[in-house]
Amino acid sequence: xxxxxxxxxxxxxxxxxxxxxxxxxxxxxxxxxxxxxxxxxxxxxxxxxxxxxxxxxxxxxxxxxxxxxxxxxxxxxxxxxxxxxxxxxxxxxxxxxxxxxxxxxxxxxxxxx
Amino acid sequence: xxxxxxxxxxxxxxxxxxxxxxxxxxxxxxxxxxxxxxxxxxxxxxxxxxxxxxxxxxxxxxxxxxxxxxxxxxxxxxxxxxxxxxxxxxxxxxxxxxxxxxxxxxxxxxxxxx
Numbered sequence: 001x002x003x004x005x006x007x008x009x010x011x012x013x014x015x016x017x018x019x020x021x022x023x024x025x026x027x028x029x030x031x032x033x034x035x036x037x038x039x040x041x042x043x044x045x046x047x048x049x050x051x052x053x054x055x056x057x058x059x060x061x062x063x064x065x066x067x068x069x070x071x072x073x074x075x076x077x078x079x080x081x082x083x084x085x086x087x088x089x090x091x092x093x094x095x096x097x098x099x100x101x102x103x104x105x106x107x108x109x110x111x112x113x
Numbered sequence: 114x115x116x117x118x119x120x121x122x123x124x125x126x127x128x129x130x131x132x133x134x135x136x137x138x139x140x141x142x143x144x145x146x147x148x149x150x151x152x153x154x155x156x157x158x159x160x161x162x163x164x165x166x167x168x169x170x171x172x173x174x175x176x177x178x179x180x181x182x183x184x185x186x187x188x189x190x191x192x193x194x195x196x197x198x199x200x201x202x203x204x205x206x207x208x209x210x211x212x213x214x215x216x217x218x219x220x221x222x223x224x225x226x227x
Contacts, residue, residue: 032214090157
């Protein structure tokens with residue numbers, strides 16, 4: 001069984017300040033973890049993924065996430081927010097060979113000018 | 114490079130009318146294909162997936178159906194739409210080879226049933 005919990009439904013930060021979007025997961029096997037971003041009325045774009053290689057994963061647009069097995073967390077961070085980062089972010093878990101992705105309920109990120 | 118297309122982009126249909134949404138993938142062979150629905154204010158729900166032509170697995174029993182008539186074509190259908198079918202429909206693909214567990218999403222179709 002697998003599940004994912006996004007701890008904040010809405011996060012607001014000022015432009016130029018750090019971003020932290022929190023995600024905790026549960027998985028019976030070694031997980032594959034992803035962060036996707038969705039802009040309004042658009043499809044989901046892959047930001048980054050963890051698949052048991054380096055625990056600090058770098059993604060596109062300056063985002064990165066750290067896999068912490070002891071805390072079962074996979075939080076997404078960015079040092080400096082940009083207006084274009086305003087979107088919905090989804091944390092996703094699966095296992096190798098599993099057809100099903102399990103999605104979190106999403107975190108809406110608002111950037112304050 | 115691989116690309117995924119969905120059409121139409123938006124659709125407004127009356128209750129009881131039929132539905133056909135199409136998804137095609139370019140630049141890859143024998144992909145695994147997926148249909149998701151995203152209702153307003155909710156996460157994504159997996160509806161169907163396919164690992165090959167004519168092979169469809171259904172995740173949620175409802176009045177929708179899926180078909181895969183060609184390797185890179187995936188169709189979502191309904192004979193009679195319900196109000197509850199409104200939502201944002203996303204198609205996704207992933208490589209079938211070992212280790213290819215990343216799913217890539219299309220641009221989506223916004224369906225409004227009135």
